[in-house]
Each structure stands twice: as C-alpha cells, then as structure tokens.
Amino acid sequence: MTSSPPSFSARCLFGQFRPEGSYSSPTDNPEDLRRKAGANRRLFGDELETRLDEVLFASHSHRSATKLALGLEALNRSQQERVLHWAAVAAGTYAEIGYQIATFAPRAFMLLDDGGFDAWVLAGLDAYDRHGGRAAMDLLRDIEGFSAGRNGARPVAKFTDIEARLGRFIQGLAGRPLNLAVGTCAWTDSETIFLPPEQDSLFDAAANRRLYKVQAAILWAQSRFGSFGSASVDLETSLAPWLGKAEEERALIWFAALESVRLEACIAFELSGLATEIAAVRGAWPDSLLPLLPRLFRPQATLSDTLELLPLCLLGGEDAPRLAHAVRFDPAAAQRIRAARILRDMKTVQRAISALKGSSGRSGEHDESLPSLATDAGAYLSLEGEALVLPPEARAAAQSLVQDLGEVPPECLVPAGPGPWQPTEREGGGEDFASDRQADYRYDEWDYRRRAYRKGWCHLFETEVEPGDRAYVAAVRQRHSALIKQIRRRFEMLRGENRMLGRQPEGEEVDLDAVVDAIADRRGGLEPTARLFCRRVRNQRSLAAMFMVDMSGSTKGWVNEAEREALVMLSEAIESLGDAYAIYGFSGWTRTRSDIYRIKRFDEAYDEAVKARIAAVEAKDYTRMGVAIRHLTALLLRQPARHRLLITLSDGRPDDFGDEYRGHYGIEDTRRALQEAREQGVRSYCITIDSHGADYLAHMYGAARFTVLDDVRKLPLKIADIYRRLAS
Amino acid sequence: MNLSPELSQPVDEPYYQPIANEVALFEASHARRLPVLLKGPTGCGKTRFVEYMAWRLKRPLVTVACHDDLTTADLVGRYLIVGNETVWVDGPLTAAVRAGAICYLDEIVEARKDTIVVIHPLADARRVLAVDKRGEMVAAPDSFMLVVSYNPGYQSVLKEIKPSTRQRFVALDFDYPEAAVEAGIVGREGGVDFETARRLVKLGELTRNLKGAGLDEGASTRLLVHAAQLIAAGIEPQAACTAAVARALCDDPDMNGTLDDLVAAVF
Numbered sequence: 001m002t003s004s005p006p007s008f009s010a011r012c013l014f015g016q017f018r019p020e021g022s023y024s025s026p027t028d029n030p031e032d033l034r035r036k037a038g039a040n041r042r043l044f045g046d047e048l049e050t051r052l053d054e055v056l057f058a059s060h061s062h063r064s065a066t067k068l069a070l071g072l073e074a075l076n077r078s079q080q081e082r083v084l085h086w087a088a089v090a091a092g093t094y095a096e097i098g099y100q101i102a103t104f105a106p107r108a109f110m111l112l113d114d115g116g117f118d119a120w121v122l123a124g125l126d127a128y129d130r131h132g133g134r135a136a137m138d139l140l141r142d143i144e145g146f147s148a149g150r151n152g153a154r155p156v157a158k159f160t161d162i163e164a165r166l167g168r169f170i171q172g173l174a175g176r177p178l179n180l181a182v183g184t185c186a187w188t189d190s191e192t193i194f195l196p197p198e199q200d201s202l203f204d205a206a207a208n209r210r211l212y213k214v215q216a217a218i219l220w221a222q223s224r225f226g227s228f229g230s231a232s233v234d235l236e237t238s239l240a241p242w243l244g245k246a247e248e249e250r251a252l253i254w255f256a257a258l259e260s261v262r263l264e265a266c267i268a269f270e271l272s273g274l275a276t277e278i279a280a281v282r283g284a285w286p287d288s289l290l291p292l293l294p295r296l297f298r299p300q301a302t303l304s305d306t307l308e309l310l311p312l313c314l315l316g317g318e319d320a321p322r323l324a325h326a327v328r329f330d331p332a333a334a335q336r337i338r339a340a341r342i343l344r345d346m347k348t349v350q351r352a353i354s355a356l357k358g359s360s361g362r363s364g365e366h367d368e369s370l371p372s373l374a375t376d377a378g379a380y381l382s383l384e385g386e387a388l389v390l391p392p393e394a395r396a397a398a399q400s401l402v403q404d405l406g407e408v409p410p411e412c413l414v415p416a417g418p419g420p421w422q423p424t425e426r427e428g429g430g431e432d433f434a435s436d437r438q439a440d441y442r443y444d445e446w447d448y449r450r451r452a453y454r455k456g457w458c459h460l461f462e463t464e465v466e467p468g469d470r471a472y473v474a475a476v477r478q479r480h481s482a483l484i485k486q487i488r489r490r491f492e493m494l495r496g497e498n499r500m501l502g503r504q505p506e507g508e509e510v511d512l513d514a515v516v517d518a519i520a521d522r523r524g525g526l527e528p529t530a531r532l533f534c535r536r537v538r539n540q541r542s543l544a545a546m547f548m549v550d551m552s553g554s555t556k557g558w559v560n561e562a563e564r565e566a567l568v569m570l571s572e573a574i575e576s577l578g579d580a581y582a583i584y585g586f587s588g589w590t591r592t593r594s595d596i597y598r599i600k601r602f603d604e605a606y607d608e609a610v611k612a613r614i615a616a617v618e619a620k621d622y623t624r625m626g627v628a629i630r631h632l633t634a635l636l637l638r639q640p641a642r643h644r645l646l647i648t649l650s651d652g653r654p655d656d657f658g659d660e661y662r663g664h665y666g667i668e669d670t671r672r673a674l675q676e677a678r679e680q681g682v683r684s685y686c687i688t689i690d691s692h693g694a695d696y697l698a699h700m701y702g703a704a705r706f707t708v709l710d711d712v713r714k715l716p717l718k719i720a721d722i723y724r725r726l727a728s
Numbered sequence: 729m730n731l732s733p734e735l736s737q738p739v740d741e742p743y744y745q746p747i748a749n750e751v752a753l754f755e756a757s758h759a760r761r762l763p764v765l766l767k768g769p770t771g772c773g774k775t776r777f778v779e780y781m782a783w784r785l786k787r788p789l790v791t792v793a794c795h796d797d798l799t800t801a802d803l804v805g806r807y808l809i810v811g812n813e814t815v816w817v818d819g820p821l822t823a824a825v826r827a828g829a830i831c832y833l834d835e836i837v838e839a840r841k842d843t844i845v846v847i848h849p850l851a852d853a854r855r856v857l858a859v860d861k862r863g864e865m866v867a868a869p870d871s872f873m874l875v876v877s878y879n880p881g882y883q884s885v886l887k888e889i890k891p892s893t894r895q896r897f898v899a900l901d902f903d904y905p906e907a908a909v910e911a912g913i914v915g916r917e918g919g920v921d922f923e924t925a926r927r928l929v930k931l932g933e934l935t936r937n938l939k940g941a942g943l944d945e946g947a948s949t950r951l952l953v954h955a956a957q958l959i960a961a962g963i964e965p966q967a968a969c970t971a972a973v974a975r976a977l978c979d980d981p982d983m984n985g986t987l988d989d990l991v992a993a994v995f
Contacts, residue, residue, distance in 0.1 A: 168942055168986040173993070175937035213989070270930060273966075274993035508801030509861075510814055519812060532809050536799065 157208035269299035352394030448668035468616025507533030586628035744780035768902025771948025918956020
C-alpha cells in the first residue's frame with residue numbers, strides 16, 4: 001500500500017479533458033498559465049515531438065516521433081492537444097494504440113469532428129478491451145468505415161445496440177432462455193441465436209434494426225415450430241442425401257428458405273403483428289417460391305411438408321431463392337445441442353418423478369401403465385391415475401421437451417431410479433474453485449481518462465469464509481465485557497418501541513383526557529376539539545447496514561486483529577438494536593479475480609457459524625474497491641429497508657496488483673462506484689486508519705462521510721459509537 | 729343509537745368462469761365451517777370468485793382490503809364519541825360475524841402481524857371473535873365464513889404468511905386460466921370478439937414469460953380485460969394495449985421498449 005499524499009491537478013480530479021487553449025480559470029497553476037501565453041498558436045514539429053516522446057515513448061525508444069510530429073503539425077492547436085491527450089490516455093492502456101492514434105489523427109480529423117474523434121478513440125480502446133490489439137488496430141485504421149457509420153451514411157444497425165431489447169423480446173416469445181450472441185451470420189443451434197455484428201443490407205437504420213428482430217423471430221420459430229425435427233421426423237436422416245455432398249450448400253439454403261415460408265405462416269397464426277413486420281422486410285415472395293405457397297404457407301404445414309418439397313425444388317435446378325431476411329441452417333450443430341438438451345430435460349423430469357414416486361412410497365414397483373402428461377404443457381403429470389404436480393424446474397424442463405419434441409416422451413416418464421430430487425444437477429456441474437472457473441458476476445469499471453466504462457471488466461467471485469477458531473468471539477466478548485454491556489444499554493435506548501399517541505383525530509381507543517377537556521370546552525361555550533382518540537404507533541427502524549471489510553494484504557497483523565475485534569463489537573451492538581446487517585470481506589488480484597468473502601448475509605443470524613467466520617477474517621491480496629462496492633451495493637439494494645448504509649472498514653487507498661489501479665484510476669473508479677450507489681439510494685461511509693486518508697477520502701466519499709482513526713487499536717472501541725452516529 | 733353497518737345479500741350474479749373444482753371445494757368448506765385461503769397472482773380472479781360464491785351461497789359479503797396500518801380496532805370495532813356518550817361501532821369483521829356473512833380479508837399479508845392474530849380463534853374450531861373492549865365473545869353462526877387471500881409471488885421476506893395463520897385454512901390455488909378459457913373471460917368481460925380476446929391473451933402469455941427477467945409480474949387477466957374494454961370503447965388495439973398493459977406493468981424505459989415490441993408482435 002502506498003501512502004504518499006496524492007497530488008491532484010484539476011484535470012485528473014475530474015477526469016475531464018479540456019483543450020489547453022480553453023483553460024481560463026484563475027486557479028490554473030503557473031505551468032498552465034505559462035502555456036496559456038502561447039495557447040492558441042499551433043505547436044511546431046519539434047515541440048510536438050518532445051511532447052509525443054513524453055506521452056508515448058517513455059519506454060520504446062526504437063521508433064522516432066519525428067514522423068508523427070510532422071503529420072500533426074498541420075492540425076490546429078485544439079486538435080493537437082486533443083491528439084496528445086488521447087494518445088497519452090491510450091498509451092496508458094497499450095502503447096501501440098497511442099502510437100496508432102497519433103499516426104491516424106491527421107486523417108481522422110479530415111473525416112471526423114471533435115466529438116467524432118473522441119468516439120473513434122473510445123471505440124478503439126473498447127475493441128482492445130474486448131478483442132485485443134489486432135481488433136483495435138483494425139478499427140482505428142478503418143476511419144472511413146467508422147465515420148460513415150457515425151454519420152449515418154451507411155444505415156447500419158449494430159448488434160450491441162439491439163441486444164438487450166431483442167433479448168427480452170425473444171425471451172417473451174420463447175418462455176425459456178434463448179441466448180443471443182454475435183456470430184458470422186444469422187443462425188441458431190436451438191439454444192443460442194447468433195446474429196451478425198451489424199446489418200446494413202436495407203435502406204435505413206430502422207429497417208436494419210427490424211431485420212435483426214425478424215431474423216431473431218424466424219430463428220426462435222425454428223425451435224418453436226419444429227424445424228429441427230420432432231419425435232416422428234429425424235432431420236438428419238431426412239437431409240442425409242445432401243449432407244457432405246457438393247449439393248449441401250444449395251440444399252441447406254433451399255431448406256432454410258422453405259422453412260422461412262412455413263414458419264412465417266405459423267407466426268402469422270399466433271402473432272399477426274410480427275408477421276406483418278416479417279412481410280415488410282421480406283417484400284414480395286421470390287418467383288421460385290410462389291408455386292409452393294399454397295402447400296407451405298399454412299399454419300398447419302409441418303416439417304414433413306418442407307422435406308417433401310425440398311427434393312423437387314433441388315431437382316428443378318433453379319438457384320436458391322434470395323430472401324432479405326434469410327437465415328442459415330446448420331442441422332449438425334443444432335442437432336447436437338438439441339440432443340444434449342433433450343437428454344438433460346428428460347433426466348430432470350425423470351428425477352422429479354422418481355422423487356415424487358418415492359415420497360408416495362411406491363418406488364420399488366414397476367409400472368404397468370405409463371403415466372401420461374396432461375395437456376397443460378407439463379404442469380401436471382398423472383401417474384397411476386393420480387395427479388402429480390411437478391416442481392418448477394421439472395415443469396420448465398417438461399415444457400422445454402414439449403417445445404422440442406411436441407410431447408414429453410413416454411420413456412422419460414419412467415422414473416430414473418431411486419435418489420433424491422436435485423434440480424440443479426447438470427452436466428459438467430460440481431465445479432471446484434479454480435482460477436479458470438467462470439466469474440460469478442462481472443462488473444463494469446470506470447476509466448476516468450476515457451470518461452467511459454470498461455464493460456464487464458472486473459470478474460467477481462463470491463465465496464464463503466472458511467470457519468475459524470470458534471472460541472475467538474467468546475474471548476473478545478470476555479475481554480470487552482464491560483464495554484459491550486455499556487454499548488448494549490445505549491443501543492437499546494435507540495430501539496424502535498411502540499408508543500400511544502393521544503389526542504388523535506382517529507384511533508383504536510377513546511382518549512379520556514381529551515374527551516373530558518372537550519366536554520368542559522363545550523359546557524364553557526368553546527368549540528370542542530375533534531381529536532378524541534389514541535392511536536398506537538410503532539417506530540420501526542428500517543435500516544440495512546452492509547459492512548465491507550478490507551481483507552487486503554496490507555491489513556496483516558494489527559489491522560486485521562482490530563478489524564476482527566471491531567466486527568465482534570459491531571455485531572453485539574447491532575444485535576441489540578435489531579437492524580438488518582451483513583458483513584462481507586473483499587480482496588482481489590487483478591481485474592480477473594476480485595474476491596468477495598461472505599462473513600454474514602443479511603438473512604443469517606449472528607450464530608456460531610458467523611462467529612467462526614469472523615474469527616477467520618484474514619489478510620489476503622489487494623484492494624480493488626470499485627467492483628466490491630458495486631457488488632455489495634447490488635446486494636444491499638435487495639433489502640427491503642427504507643435506509644441503506646454501506647460502511648467500509650479499510651486501511652488505505654484503492655490498490656491492485658500490476659495494473660494502474662493504485663493511482664488516480666483506482667480512486668476515480670471507487671468514487672464513481674460510490675456515486676452510482678448514492679444514485680440508487682445507498683449512503684456510504686468509510687472508517688479508515690490511513691493517516692493520509694483525509695486527502696483522498698473526501699474526494700471519494702464526500703467531506704463528512706468518513707472517519708480517520710489515528711490508532712488502529714481504538715477501532716473496536718469506537719466503531720459502535722460511529723455506527724450509532726450514522727444510524728440514529 | 730346504532731352506528732354499526734348493516735349488511736345485505738348480493739342480488740345480481742357476478743360473472744365468474746369456474747376453472748377447476750374450486751366452487752365445490754368452497755361450498756364444502758362453507759358447509760363444514762372451514763375458513764378458506766385463496767392464493768394466486770394479482771388480477772387472476774380471486775376477488776371475483778368470492779363475490780360469486782357469496783351470491784351463490786346467498787350470504788352478505790364484507791370485504792376488507794388489508795394494509796400495513798390496519799389495526800385490530802379497524803377490524804373489530806371501536807367506541808366513538810356521540811354527544812356526551814361513547815357509542816360502540818362494530819368493525820367490519822364483527823359485523824360480518826354477527827350477520828353470519830362471508831368476510832373476505834384481501835391481501836392478508838399486508839396487515840400488521842399483531843392484527844392478524846384476532847382472526848385465529850375465528851379460524852379454528854372455536855369460531856368466536858373476542859371483542860375485548862366490550863368484554864364480549866361473539867360466537868359465529870354456521871353461515872359465517874372467513875376467506876383470506878394472498879399473493880405468494882411477492883419475494884419480499886416481510887410479506888410471508890405465518891404458519892400458525894396459514895395452517896388454519898383450506899387453501900385454494902388460483903392462477904391465470906388456460907389460454908382458451910382466459911380468452912373467453914377477456915372477451916366476455918371486455919366486450920370484444922373472440923379473436924381480439926385471443927390476441928390479448930397471447931400478449932398476456934408473452935409478458936408472463938418475462939416474469940423474473942425484468943418484470944415482477946406478467947400481465948394479469950384484469951389488465952387484459954382493461955385493454956379489451958378500451959378496445960371496445962373504440963381505442964385502436966395497439967394504443968389500448970400500450971396504455972392498459974405495457975405502461976401498467978412497469979416504468980423502466982428499456983423494458984417498456986420490449987413490451988411495445990411484444991404488443992406490436994401480437995397486433
């Protein structure tokens with residue numbers, strides 16, 4: 001952990017870029033003022049070269065900036081500064097991108113305005129984050145393409161723009177999870193719908209967006225209306241004459257086109273609005289398809305109709321029809337996924353049935369009569385004449401089977417044998433904790449230099465702390481028993497209690513004092529009050545507190561000891577107050593492994609298990625704070641409390657291994673994460689023992705939102721008081 | 729002076745489409761003096777069912793919408809001051825017990841926990857209501873019946889019904905009816921033709937697929953009926969569905985975009 005006071009300039013504080021020429025604030029430092037003298041003149045080649053060397057080639061001396069500087073000379077000053085700024089920002093990520101930006105800048109400014117230039121750089125950096133250096137170079141080099149896309153010259157619709165909305169639309173249609181993903185063309189393996197990264201084949205962007213929607217709908221319909229075969233039709237056998245032959249490509253295009261006709265009719269029957277949109281994208285039917293319409297364009301048509309027509313179409317020797325919304329068809333891939341899914345669903349249903357049967361005490365017998373599935377899409381099973389309600393997971397699996405096969409196959413209604421019902425059991429399950437396992441969550445991270453989020457940048461893993469010494473908490477309580485007693489007494493006074501309010505306009509009981517007064521008033525000729533009742537009110541504390549405990553390596557020793565003791569004191573205090581609270585530790589090692597350690601969940605009691613976990617809080621790795629704040633804020637938001645409080649116990653500034661997190665970057669990301677929390681109604685507070693904390697904490701948390709303790713040993717003694725101040 | 733409410737029997741038959749055996753179960757429970765708990769999502773016909781059963785059994789119906797400030801006095805009754813005297817006024821529950829009516833506590837989980845316990849002696853074999861302010865035990869006549877409802881779909885931990893309460897009731901599950909039946913209901917209640925009703929039900933089904941993926945609840949039968957009523961009043965179907973279904977379901981602009989897409993897909 002570094003603890004030298006950071007020196008903020010106005011620029012890095014707010015992460016804002018201002019061209020040097022526009023600095024006008026009287027607080028600018030002398031350096032800026034000196035520059036300002038010649039602020040508006042453009043920089044000469046040698047000046048540019050010096051500055052480029054500063055920002056780009058601190059470590060790479062094998063290339064000269066002379067050529068770059070010459071290229072930039074022609075730009076005006078504000079543009080030059082913009083290039084230098086972004087080149088520096090990009091070089092912070094990857095030096096080569098900074099170099100490329102400076103190289104292409106003159107050309108970029110011919111095509112793009114200032115905003116466009118910024119967007120071009122950000123798109124390049126984003127490409128680097130997602131796909132690496134090669135992708136970033138390609139994007140940066142293709143300035144024409146970028147500019148055209150930006151100016152709407154090419155009416156392009158992007159997958160990333162429509163992904164979320166289309167994903168929900170498809171889920172609405174399908175009722176089972178169907179993923180959307182980018183692919184080289186539009187196709188589906190019946191579990192994921194792949195769509196091209198962008199569409200520009202139609203005349204305007206709105207039409208291209210609609211093309212996405214229409215293709216996704218057709219691909220959904222392929223699974224929904226049985227393009228991959230059913231219990232009676234095996235697709236692979238039917239297509240076998242062409243698969244692997246020279247004819248394959250043509251046959252599959254014909255097949256996809258015929259299916260598009262049939263599926264459109266199926267969709268039109270149920271979703272006429274969607275069918276209208278499909279028809280609008282499709283335009284008139286190609287001539288080659290017209291003779292087939294009477295047979296295929298009916299909601300009653302099935303895959304068999306398509307398969308019967310297919311050989312005739314192929315024999316005709318005509319070229320495959322071109323549909324505007326054509327999708328590709330890959331039976332092999334789809335078949336594989338579909339078979340795996342059917343197997344999985346069948347196992348789920350079988351397990352559910354054997355569990356249900358087991359519970360009714362007849363697991364040993366073999367059935368003569370197979371159970372049958374009621375029409376209600378798998379919600380009920382009738383087994384030996386008795387209606388069984390499937391658990392939700394099995395019901396979903398049964399519904400999924402109905403979509404795939406048109407029915408729940410009878411063989412899956414034979415129970416899978418003894419064994420408990422385990423809905424979560426899946427192939428490839430039982431993963432153990434390893435660094436290559438999938439992250440539990442992914443969070444965006446704020447890059448202050450780009451003034452943009454890095455999408456899904458941090459990989460977060462949530463694990464439970466291994467229980468430690470069970471006697472630890474008892475020992476701490478013993479040591480501080482006098483203090484704990486005192487804390488409890490003080491906190492109990494804060495507890496919400498029921499009170500009777502007198503002289504209310506309404507209430508469950510008559511307030512006799514008020515009635516006597518009212519009668520006296522009336523006798524005396526005064527207007528009597530109508531407030532004659534008592535009402536019972538309850539002062540409910542509605543507060544949820546989340547404690548975020550620094551488990552970074554720097555806490556090793558005294559700090560860690562103090563943190564653990566503090567957690568004990570806190571728990572004792574809050575238990576007597578009755579607030580909801582949770583305790584989580586955080587640590588991490590680079591963005592791909594941010595760890596959150598569960599110590600106490602909101603819904604857990606302060607029991608022996610929690611106490612054992614408090615004892616086991618230990619120093620681990622680094623302090624990547626932003627992602628931890630984002631995750632714990634999300635947990636906190638699920639609490640039904642009216643007030644939500646996020647309290648951080650820390651020993652220093654944000655820090656992480658390897659990358660730039662320890663500098664301004666980490667501070668700005670943390671500040672941003674806290675800002676997001678505030679916007680969602682979570683108030684945050686920080687308790688730290690870093691004596692330099694005041695320098696940066698005010699910036700991150702706000703002036704009155706933190707406490708710096710000068711002696712770590714005071715933490716357990718003070719923490720209850722701090723909480724009381726915050727929560728009352 | 730008597731300020732207590734007077735109860736009367738429902739006259740007109742409310743429209744209700746039986747789905748399964750719920751009518752028989754309810755009648756049997758009434759005959760055997762058992763209280764009934766109706767579970768199901770919002771707007772699926774629980775209240776309408778109770779109204780229908782009250783008409784069928786020819787009993788007055790007292791409905792109380794529970795809320796988190798509902799006190800025992802609000803149910804049982806209280807003294808009011810009239811002139812120089814206190815006058816007792818029966819609360820809805822007491823009035824229902826005295827009249828041998830059906831008392832329907834809607835959304836029982838919303839009520840305060842200490843309020844719910846007053847129904848406990850009414851909901852078991854004792855069948856009495858203690859009016860402690862008057863020192864009175866009101867015995868329920870055979871025709872009295874207690875009905876409560878709740879929506880198990882809320883995921884809030886605060887909105888759970890205690891086992892000691894729930895285990896006094898015969899529980900009937902309600903859900904949105906099967907598509908064809910629901911279309912019949914929407915058509916009949918909303919005054920639209922069957923084809924329009926069928927599309928509305930399709931829309932309902934699509935939104936219910938999004939439950940848990942951005943929506944807390946899908947569109948209820950009630951919302952679909954609202955949309956149908958707007959259509960019957962001459963509003964263009966897409967506009968009617970946007971107003972009565974899409975906007976009624978959520979405020980999130982992104983989600984609204986998806987709902988608009990679904991509306992457009994159906995009409």
